Amino acid sequence: SQQGEEDPQALSIQEGENATMNCSYKTSINNLQWYRQNSGRGLVHLILIRSNEREKHSGRLRVTLDTSKKSSSLLITASRAADTASYFCATDALRGTDKLIFGTGTRLQVFP
Protein backbone atom coordinates (compact mmCIF):
# COMPACT_ATOMS: atom_id res chain seq x y z
CA SER A 1 0.00 0.00 0.00
CA GLN A 2 1.22 3.48 -0.75
CA GLN A 3 3.09 5.45 1.86
CA GLY A 4 1.63 8.88 1.16
CA GLU A 5 -1.88 10.00 0.54
CA GLU A 6 -2.79 13.58 -0.14
CA ASP A 7 -5.90 15.60 0.10
CA PRO A 8 -7.62 17.23 -1.47
CA GLN A 9 -7.16 15.39 -4.75
CA ALA A 10 -7.92 18.62 -6.59
CA LEU A 11 -8.19 22.25 -5.56
CA SER A 12 -9.32 25.31 -7.54
CA ILE A 13 -8.78 28.81 -6.19
CA GLN A 14 -8.51 32.40 -7.36
CA GLU A 15 -5.23 34.26 -7.67
CA GLY A 16 -4.24 35.83 -4.39
CA GLU A 17 -5.86 33.16 -2.24
CA ASN A 18 -3.90 30.68 -0.16
CA ALA A 19 -3.75 26.98 -1.06
CA THR A 20 -3.29 24.25 1.53
CA MET A 21 -2.50 20.65 0.70
CA ASN A 22 -2.17 17.81 3.18
CA CYS A 23 -0.17 14.62 3.13
CA SER A 24 -0.42 11.60 5.40
CA TYR A 25 2.03 8.73 5.59
CA LYS A 26 2.20 5.40 7.34
CA THR A 27 5.71 4.61 8.61
CA SER A 28 8.38 6.55 10.46
CA ILE A 29 10.54 8.79 8.29
CA ASN A 30 13.82 10.67 8.25
CA ASN A 31 12.47 13.47 6.11
CA LEU A 32 9.55 14.49 3.93
CA GLN A 33 9.81 16.35 0.67
CA TRP A 34 7.37 18.25 -1.51
CA TYR A 35 7.62 18.31 -5.29
CA ARG A 36 5.78 20.16 -8.01
CA GLN A 37 4.89 18.80 -11.43
CA ASN A 38 3.66 20.90 -14.30
CA SER A 39 1.38 19.05 -16.71
CA GLY A 40 3.27 16.33 -18.60
CA ARG A 41 6.65 17.34 -17.21
CA GLY A 42 9.16 16.07 -14.67
CA LEU A 43 9.03 16.93 -10.98
CA VAL A 44 10.78 19.86 -9.37
CA HIS A 45 11.90 19.71 -5.75
CA LEU A 46 10.32 22.44 -3.60
CA ILE A 47 11.29 21.86 0.00
CA LEU A 48 12.54 19.20 2.43
CA ILE A 49 11.62 19.02 6.10
CA ARG A 50 13.43 16.73 8.49
CA SER A 51 11.69 14.60 11.08
CA ASN A 52 13.01 16.80 13.92
CA GLU A 53 11.61 19.97 12.34
CA ARG A 54 8.05 21.18 12.77
CA GLU A 55 7.87 24.02 10.26
CA LYS A 56 9.89 25.33 7.36
CA HIS A 57 9.53 28.30 5.03
CA SER A 58 10.74 28.98 1.52
CA GLY A 59 9.45 32.11 -0.17
CA ARG A 60 5.67 31.76 -0.41
CA LEU A 61 5.81 28.15 0.73
CA ARG A 62 5.26 26.99 4.29
CA VAL A 63 5.55 23.33 5.24
CA THR A 64 4.57 21.79 8.55
CA LEU A 65 5.29 18.31 9.83
CA ASP A 66 3.54 16.48 12.66
CA THR A 67 5.30 13.17 13.19
CA SER A 68 2.87 12.14 15.93
CA LYS A 69 0.03 12.30 13.41
CA LYS A 70 2.23 11.23 10.51
CA SER A 71 1.08 14.18 8.46
CA SER A 72 2.42 17.21 6.66
CA SER A 73 0.88 20.24 5.04
CA LEU A 74 2.03 22.56 2.26
CA LEU A 75 0.72 26.10 2.25
CA ILE A 76 1.17 28.34 -0.78
CA THR A 77 0.38 31.93 0.10
CA ALA A 78 -0.84 34.60 -2.32
CA SER A 79 -1.19 32.08 -5.12
CA ARG A 80 -0.54 32.95 -8.76
CA ALA A 81 -1.80 31.43 -11.99
CA ALA A 82 1.75 30.11 -12.51
CA ASP A 83 1.34 27.96 -9.38
CA THR A 84 -1.10 25.77 -11.32
CA ALA A 85 0.44 22.29 -11.15
CA SER A 86 0.27 18.99 -9.29
CA TYR A 87 1.97 18.83 -5.91
CA PHE A 88 3.35 15.60 -4.44
CA CYS A 89 4.72 14.74 -1.05
CA ALA A 90 7.44 12.11 -0.85
CA THR A 91 8.88 10.22 2.11
CA ASP A 92 12.02 8.15 2.37
CA ALA A 93 10.79 4.60 1.92
CA LEU A 94 13.42 3.00 4.12
CA ARG A 95 15.32 4.92 6.74
CA GLY A 96 18.88 5.44 5.59
CA THR A 97 18.10 5.07 1.90
CA ASP A 98 17.27 7.63 -0.75
CA LYS A 99 14.36 5.67 -2.18
CA LEU A 100 11.24 7.81 -2.11
CA ILE A 101 7.58 6.90 -1.94
CA PHE A 102 5.34 9.51 -3.50
CA GLY A 103 1.87 10.47 -2.46
CA THR A 104 -1.13 10.54 -4.73
CA GLY A 105 -0.77 14.26 -5.44
CA THR A 106 -3.00 17.32 -5.30
CA ARG A 107 -3.90 19.02 -8.57
CA LEU A 108 -4.00 22.76 -7.96
CA GLN A 109 -5.60 25.16 -10.41
CA VAL A 110 -5.26 28.88 -9.82
CA PHE A 111 -7.60 31.06 -11.86
CA PRO A 112 -6.47 34.59 -12.81
Next chain:
Amino acid sequence: EADIYQTPRYLVIGTGKKITLECSQTMGHDKMYWYQQDPGMELHLIHYSYGVNSTEKGDLSSESTVSRIRTEHFPLTLESARPSHTSQYLCASSDSSVHEQYFGPGTRLTVT
Protein backbone atom coordinates in the same frame (compact mmCIF):
# COMPACT_ATOMS: atom_id res chain seq x y z
CA GLU B 1 16.81 23.71 -14.27
CA ALA B 2 18.30 20.27 -13.58
CA ASP B 3 20.93 18.88 -15.95
CA ILE B 4 19.15 15.61 -16.58
CA TYR B 5 17.91 14.68 -20.00
CA GLN B 6 15.54 12.11 -21.41
CA THR B 7 14.99 11.07 -25.00
CA PRO B 8 12.72 10.66 -26.73
CA ARG B 9 10.11 12.93 -25.16
CA TYR B 10 7.29 11.14 -26.94
CA LEU B 11 7.24 7.68 -28.52
CA VAL B 12 4.40 5.88 -30.26
CA ILE B 13 5.33 2.35 -31.18
CA GLY B 14 3.67 -0.91 -32.17
CA THR B 15 3.31 -4.00 -30.02
CA GLY B 16 6.31 -6.32 -29.95
CA LYS B 17 8.97 -3.70 -30.72
CA LYS B 18 12.09 -3.36 -28.64
CA ILE B 19 12.60 0.13 -27.24
CA THR B 20 15.22 1.92 -25.19
CA LEU B 21 14.48 5.07 -23.24
CA GLU B 22 17.56 7.19 -22.68
CA CYS B 23 18.44 9.10 -19.53
CA SER B 24 21.61 11.11 -18.96
CA GLN B 25 22.73 13.48 -16.23
CA THR B 26 25.71 15.77 -16.14
CA MET B 27 25.74 16.45 -12.40
CA GLY B 28 27.95 13.48 -11.47
CA HIS B 29 25.22 12.02 -9.27
CA ASP B 30 25.84 8.49 -8.12
CA LYS B 31 22.19 7.53 -7.66
CA MET B 32 19.68 7.27 -10.47
CA TYR B 33 16.05 6.19 -10.63
CA TRP B 34 13.29 5.26 -13.06
CA TYR B 35 9.67 5.94 -12.18
CA GLN B 36 6.46 5.04 -13.99
CA GLN B 37 3.53 7.42 -13.79
CA ASP B 38 0.07 7.04 -15.29
CA PRO B 39 -1.82 10.28 -16.04
CA GLY B 40 -2.97 12.02 -12.87
CA MET B 41 -1.52 9.32 -10.66
CA GLU B 42 1.41 8.94 -8.27
CA LEU B 43 4.91 7.90 -9.26
CA HIS B 44 6.02 4.32 -8.79
CA LEU B 45 9.71 3.39 -8.55
CA ILE B 46 10.56 0.64 -11.04
CA HIS B 47 14.38 0.67 -11.03
CA TYR B 48 17.20 2.34 -9.17
CA SER B 49 20.96 2.37 -9.18
CA TYR B 50 23.38 3.40 -6.47
CA GLY B 51 26.34 3.54 -8.82
CA VAL B 52 28.08 1.99 -11.81
CA ASN B 53 27.19 -1.69 -12.23
CA SER B 54 24.63 -1.44 -9.43
CA THR B 55 20.96 -1.83 -10.38
CA GLU B 56 17.97 -3.04 -8.42
CA LYS B 57 14.27 -3.39 -9.06
CA GLY B 58 11.91 -0.95 -7.41
CA ASP B 59 8.61 -1.41 -5.65
CA LEU B 60 6.50 -1.74 -8.79
CA SER B 61 7.14 -4.84 -10.84
CA SER B 62 8.21 -3.99 -14.36
CA GLU B 63 9.15 -6.03 -17.40
CA SER B 64 11.76 -3.44 -18.32
CA THR B 65 15.48 -3.76 -17.64
CA VAL B 66 18.16 -1.15 -16.95
CA SER B 67 21.93 -0.89 -17.09
CA ARG B 68 24.46 1.46 -15.50
CA ILE B 69 27.76 1.16 -17.30
CA ARG B 70 28.63 4.84 -16.92
CA THR B 71 27.80 7.19 -14.05
CA GLU B 72 25.95 9.64 -16.27
CA HIS B 73 23.88 7.18 -18.28
CA PHE B 74 20.93 5.01 -17.13
CA PRO B 75 18.96 3.61 -20.07
CA LEU B 76 15.75 1.61 -19.71
CA THR B 77 14.89 -1.15 -22.19
CA LEU B 78 11.67 -2.95 -23.02
CA GLU B 79 12.41 -6.07 -25.09
CA SER B 80 8.86 -6.41 -26.39
CA ALA B 81 6.53 -3.48 -25.91
CA ARG B 82 2.88 -4.10 -25.07
CA PRO B 83 -0.11 -1.73 -24.72
CA SER B 84 0.06 -2.25 -20.92
CA HIS B 85 3.44 -0.45 -21.02
CA THR B 86 1.75 2.76 -22.15
CA SER B 87 2.67 5.33 -19.50
CA GLN B 88 5.00 8.19 -18.68
CA TYR B 89 8.52 7.20 -17.63
CA LEU B 90 10.48 9.63 -15.46
CA CYS B 91 14.19 9.44 -14.77
CA ALA B 92 15.75 11.07 -11.72
CA SER B 93 19.12 11.35 -10.03
CA SER B 94 20.44 12.32 -6.63
CA ASP B 95 23.69 12.79 -4.81
CA SER B 96 24.58 10.84 -1.70
CA SER B 97 25.07 14.05 0.27
CA VAL B 98 21.57 15.43 -0.34
CA HIS B 99 18.17 13.81 -0.41
CA GLU B 100 16.40 15.72 -3.13
CA GLN B 101 15.99 14.10 -6.50
CA TYR B 102 16.37 15.89 -9.82
CA PHE B 103 13.97 14.81 -12.53
CA GLY B 104 14.17 14.72 -16.28
CA PRO B 105 11.24 15.93 -18.42
CA GLY B 106 9.93 12.38 -18.92
CA THR B 107 9.17 10.13 -21.88
CA ARG B 108 5.55 9.59 -22.75
CA LEU B 109 5.28 6.11 -24.27
CA THR B 110 2.27 4.86 -26.19
CA VAL B 111 2.21 1.28 -27.40
CA THR B 112 -0.45 0.57 -30.01
